[in-house]
Amino acid sequence: MLAGNEIECCDTVEVHEELVRAVHEQMPEEEQLYDLAELFKVFGDSTRIRILFVLFEAEVCVCDLAQALNMTQSAISHQLKILKQTKLVNSRREGKSVFYSLADGHVRTIIAQGMEHIEEM
Amino acid sequence: MLAGNEIECCDTVEVHEELVRAVHEQMPEEEQLYDLAELFKVFGDSTRIRILFVLFEAEVCVCDLAQALNMTQSAISHQLKILKQTKLVNSRREGKSVFYSLADGHVRTIIAQGMEHIEEM
DNA sequence: TATTCATATGAGCAATTGTTCATATATTCA
DNA sequence: TGAATATATGAACAATTGCTCATATGAATA
Numbered sequence: 001m002l003a004g005n006e007i008e009c010c011d012t013v014e015v016h017e018e019l020v021r022a023v024h025e026q027m028p029e030e031e032q033l034y035d036l037a038e039l040f041k042v043f044g045d046s047t048r049i050r051i052l053f054v055l056f057e058a059e060v061c062v063c064d065l066a067q068a069l070n071m072t073q074s075a076i077s078h079q080l081k082i083l084k085q086t087k088l089v090n091s092r093r094e095g096k097s098v099f100y101s102l103a104d105g106h107v108r109t110i111i112a113q114g115m116e117h118i119e120e121m
Numbered sequence: 122m123l124a125g126n127e128i129e130c131c132d133t134v135e136v137h138e139e140l141v142r143a144v145h146e147q148m149p150e151e152e153q154l155y156d157l158a159e160l161f162k163v164f165g166d167s168t169r170i171r172i173l174f175v176l177f178e179a180e181v182c183v184c185d186l187a188q189a190l191n192m193t194q195s196a197i198s199h200q201l202k203i204l205k206q207t208k209l210v211n212s213r214r215e216g217k218s219v220f221y222s223l224a225d226g227h228v229r230t231i232i233a234q235g236m237e238h239i240e241e242m
Numbered sequence: 243t244a245t246t247c248a249t250a251t252g253a254g255c256a257a258t259t260g261t262t263c264a265t266a267t268a269t270t271c272a
Numbered sequence: 273t274g275a276a277t278a279t280a281t282g283a284a285c286a287a288t289t290g291c292t293c294a295t296a297t298g299a300a301t302a
Contacts, residue, residue: 009184010218010278016185019178023189027174028236034167035239036232041165045290046158053148057140062249063130064137068144075291077250087242096248096299097131106238110231111157115149117227118156121208131248166260183279196261198280217269217278 042086043110047071048079051100052107055089061097163207164231168192169200172221173228176210180222 009016027033042048050069054060060068066076080100083089088107092099102108130137148154163169171190175181181189187197201221204210209228213220223229 009188010182016188019181019185020189022178023175026178027171032236032239033170033174035242036235037165037167037170039235039239040161040170041289044158044162044165046155047290049154049158049161050148053154054144057143057147060140061131063247064140067130067137068141072292073249074251074293078290081250087238093249093299096246098249104238104241106234110234110238113227113231113234114157114160115153117208117225117231118153118160120225121156162259168260184277193262194279195263195281199260202280214269214279217276219279 039086042082042088043114045079047075048083049111051076051079051083052088052102052111055100055102056108059092059099059101061094061099063097065100160207163203163209164235166200168196169204170232172197172200172204173209173223173232176221176223177229180213180220182215182218182220184218186221 028036043052047069051065054065054068062076062080063073065080066073069076080089080091083100084091087103089100090103092101149157164173168190172186175186175189183197183201184194186201187194190197201210201212204221205212208224210221211224213222
């Protein structure tokens with residue numbers, strides 16, 4: 001699949017072949033790139049972002065999340081499932097309620113960096 | 122819209138009203154949360170992630186990106202437009218070619234944190 | 243055990259998104 | 273100017289996604 005990069009492009013062939021080779025050496029595996037995109041996709045929805053912001057404050061149960069964000073319990077539950085699958089939140093059952101909390105520090109760092117970026121825009 | 126949070130939830134009303142108030146005080150503006158989600162949405166596609174990884178190596182023109190990632194020039198151009206709108210990349214014209222480069226350090230930090238997270242999964 | 247409360251989940255629908263295809267714009271050079 | 277090269281862009285289509293609605297599961301309590 002890598003062999004045969006003879007397509008000419010921008011008139012300068014040599015430099016480009018070198019670049020293509022370097023890129024293929026340095027770039028992570030396809031699967032890892034895919035997983036990375038999947039992770040950011042999770043951050044790419046304002047409902048989930050708002051859930052994470054609530055969890056910055058405290059460990060919160062589903063119905064409180066729904067109330068705080070003025071959304072249905074079902075909608076919140078669906079999103080929590082996605083957040084949990086991506087290991088961004090943990091859950092803990094206490095009687096009838098289930099409490100959700102942030103899973104690790106990356107969540108804060110990623111969101112903080114994102115905030116910095118949009119504030120500079 | 123905030124008034125009248127009398128809906129009972131999990132049997133304990135007082136704590137929750139306090140939480141809802143705290144959340145509404147600490148949470149960023151709706152528009153900022155929306156912009157933040159829009160930013161992460163840009164990272165949430167493996168083609169754009171791959172473009173950013175190529176740009177980690179060097180400033181690259183469109184046709185080289187297309188060749189390096191084995192995609193059509195049109196597909197790459199469409200994605201570059203999105204990356205530019207979000208100020209994640211800069212562009213510079215040189216003759217017939219247009220060279221793209223990373224815009225700022227946030228891109229590296231965000232992707233690095235994302236990589237750390239998925240490696241721990 | 244039957245009921246109630248809290249949460250989870252599957253199906254369906256509207257909205258969004260990434261790619262392709264055709265074509266437009268921009269630059270260089272004969 | 274006209275042809276060739278590099279890039280940008282609009283329309284269209286398939287695929288994905290977030291919400292709603294109905295319902296299932298799980299736990300406490302009468």
